[in-house]
Amino acid sequence: xxxxxxxxxxxxxREAIIYQVYPRSFLDTNGDGVGDLxxxxxxxxxxAGLGVDIVWLSPFFKSPMKDFGYDIEDYCDVDPLFGNxxxxxxxxxxxxxxxxKIMIDQVMSHTADTHAWFNESxxxxxxxxxxxxxxxxxxxxxxxxxxxxxxxxxxxWQWDTRRKQYYMHNFLVSQPQLNFHNPEVQQAHLDAxxxxxxxxxxxxxxxACVFHFHDxxxxxxxxxxxxxxxxxxxxxxxxxQAHLYDKTQPENIAFLQRVRAQLDEFGAxxxxxxxxxxxxxxxAEYTEGGDKLHMAYSFNLLTxxxxxxxxxxxxxxxxERVKDGWASWSVSNHDAIRVATRWSxxxxxxxLAKLVLAMQLTLKGTPxxxxxxxxxxEEADVPFELLQDPYGITFWPxxxxxxxxxxxxxxxxxxxxxxxxxxxxxxxxxxPHAAVxxxxxxxxxxxxxxxxxxxxxxxxxxxxxxxGEIVFFDAPEPVLALRRxxxxxxxxxxAFNLGPEPVSFDWAEAAQARALDTLGLPGSAAASRxxxxxxxxxxxxxxxxxx
Numbered sequence: 001x002x003x004x005x006x007x008x009x010x011x012x013x014r015e016a017i018i019y020q021v022y023p024r025s026f027l028d029t030n031g032d033g034v035g036d037l038x039x040x041x042x043x044x045x046x047x048a049g050l051g052v053d054i055v056w057l058s059p060f061f062k063s064p065m066k067d068f069g070y071d072i073e074d075y076c077d078v079d080p081l082f083g084n085x086x087x088x089x090x091x092x093x094x095x096x097x098x099x100x101k102i103m104i105d106q107v108m109s110h111t112a113d114t115h116a117w118f119n120e121s122x123x124x125x126x127x128x129x130x131x132x133x134x135x136x137x138x139x140x141x142x143x144x145x146x147x148x149x150x151x152x153x154x155x156x157w158q159w160d161t162r163r164k165q166y167y168m169h170n171f172l173v174s175q176p177q178l179n180f181h182n183p184e185v186q187q188a189h190l191d192a193x194x195x196x197x198x199x200x201x202x203x204x205x206x207x208a209c210v211f212h213f214h215d216x217x218x219x220x221x222x223x224x225x226x227x228x229x230x231x232x233x234x235x236x237x238x239x240x241q242a243h244l245y246d247k248t249q250p251e252n253i254a255f256l257q258r259v260r261a262q263l264d265e266f267g268a269x270x271x272x273x274x275x276x277x278x279x280x281x282x283x284a285e286y287t288e289g290g291d292k293l294h295m296a297y298s299f300n301l302l303t304x305x306x307x308x309x310x311x312x313x314x315x316x317x318x319x320e321r322v323k324d325g326w327a328s329w330s331v332s333n334h335d336a337i338r339v340a341t342r343w344s345x346x347x348x349x350x351x352l353a354k355l356v357l358a359m360q361l362t363l364k365g366t367p368x369x370x371x372x373x374x375x376x377x378e379e380a381d382v383p384f385e386l387l388q389d390p391y392g393i394t395f396w397p398x399x400x401x402x403x404x405x406x407x408x409x410x411x412x413x414x415x416x417x418x419x420x421x422x423x424x425x426x427x428x429x430x431x432p433h434a435a436v437x438x439x440x441x442x443x444x445x446x447x448x449x450x451x452x453x454x455x456x457x458x459x460x461x462x463x464x465x466x467x468g469e470i471v472f473f474d475a476p477e478p479v480l481a482l483r484r485x486x487x488x489x490x491x492x493x494x495a496f497n498l499g500p501e502p503v504s505f506d507w508a509e510a511a512q513a514r515a516l517d518t519l520g521l522p523g524s525a526a527a528s529r530x531x532x533x534x535x536x537x538x539x540x541x542x543x544x545x546x547x
Contacts, residue, residue: 011467012053014326016101016366017366018053018055018056018103018366018368018369019371020056021040021055022371023057025371025408028408028422033424033425035408036087041091043411047100053100053101055095057104058334063079064112066390067174068406070171071113072107072115075195076196089199089200102203103201104205105204106193106204106206107207109170109177109207109212110177110211121135132184133177134214135163137165138166146220148220148241148245150238152394153395156170156246157169158173158176170208172390203268204268205271205272209252209256209296211246212252214247215246219244219245221243224240224241233398233399242277256272256286260292270295271294271296274297283327284318288324288325296328297327298314302331302333304337307477311498315363326366327366328365331360333370334370338378340373345500350448353448354451354535355498357369358496358537359494359496359537362494363470363482364484370405372409374448378432380403380432380433386403387403408425413436419439465484468484468491479495481493482494483542491542493540495523497534501534502534506528506530507529507530510530514540524538525540
């Protein structure tokens with residue numbers, strides 16, 4: 001088993017590692033160019049071999065795929081593109097046999113416009129589901145009811161000729177917003193969630209969980225005092241508003257409590273995606289008290305900014321704002337430029353890949369790794385004519401969208417399409433990715449993949465890193481220096497050089513430390529002098545009573 005059982009340790013998820021799988025791009029077994037559930041099942045041994053605990057599956061539900069599964073047409077069925085319910089059941093059974101937990105992606109705030117609920121809702125203003133979505137009359141001049149914007153560009157309102165009203169969409173026009181003020185909508189989602197929990201699902205990732213509720217009065221948002229560039233590109237006008245009324249409404253707390261109560265029936269865990277003007281505040285609010293989300297993550301480490309001060313601020317401010325909640329720190333996912341490119345000024349190296357993974361696994365919180373991070377994959381360059389992401393197509397060329405982080409996993413360096421498919425892949429396999437495919441890294445003891453395996457296994461033996469408290473120290477940029485402590489055990493010091501130039505600095509605490517086996521991370525300490533090469537790190541052990 002890769003993890004302590006839920007029964008033995010109710011907080012096992014705090015010590016776990018999450019691995020995100022983007023099904024479309026993991027492994028295709030039927031030659032149609034799109035990854036499938038059978039492909040994930042086939043590679044569960046690989047995932048288990050990394051030493052992770054939870055496999056988060058991005059959406060595989062029935063969908064028109066205009067937003068590649070984040071536009072759901074049927075919450076209780078598998079899209080034929082990925083397989084069927086039998087394939088899902090086999091995936092869960094094999095995962096459990098390997099000691100892995102399965103987490104599904106719950107997209108609750110909106111549906112596809114092909115969903116039966118929306119088809120009924122838009123027919124009239126008085127049908128049984130007429131109030132299941134957010135509808136509003138136009139202003140006297142015919143304009144939308146307020147200034148709310150879509151994350152994907154333009155107004156958040158779309159005119160519907162059937163009802164002669166506008167409907168709200170926070171994302172694509174084809175993703176109408178559900179009306180969570182209607183208790184029937186909440187119950188429908190709880191019922192759908194129970195369907196999967198009864199099939200053996202161990203957890204849920206709640207997509208866009210700050211978007212569930214809207215302001216009943218439909219008040220316009222004021223201008224942002226500070227433009228938000230953490231969740232949207234700086235060419236997107238969405239960041240110009242302070243989003244006071246179109247999301248993060250107080251009614252969401254009670255709904256999350258209902259979700260948690262149902263999850264607790266099954267011993268299942270939850271993680272929420274938080275994208276708001278004050279993401280740390282929402283993370284704290286949504287995880288404290290033990291009756292809402294188990295953990296939450298934001299986009300605050302998914303930005304190009306990667307100074308030591310920025311990372312320290314995110315962790316420290318979260319810990320200051322919440323006493324009993326829990327964070328999950330992500331540095332890559334299916335919505336962000338891959339960290340190997342984003343944090344290297346476009347010059348990714350294996351050393352950086354190892355450094356970032358070690359740093360992420362040393363912070364206090366549950367790490368969430370995105371497929372390919374263990375390989376050090378860089379952002380793929382997808383030409384405009386091959387783009388699939390509507391977000392990128394809208395904001396091209398200043399913003400190229402999310403396709404570059406969603407290209408297929410490379411399994412075999414010399415195989416056609418790097419072993420991902422026998423057909424034509426839905427997105428091109430990046431040339432640089434084939435060179436660092438799994439089979440090539442498998443045979444290289446110094447590869448990022450083998451480093452990831454070793455570091456994850458070593459972390460499991462270090463309670464200080466899985467559940468210890470965290471304290472940061474002042475150090476010259478770009479060095480992140482910290483200490484992790486568990487009562488009655490020696491403390492662990494860690495220093496990470498986040499830059500491409502060598503750094504040497506005095507750290508008094510290091511004088512009392514003995515070096516730990518850092519599994520190949522270059523760095524050293526002599527007395528109180530710590531020396532770190534480019535993208536180097538040093539870890540040491542200090543006596544429990546050392547100050």
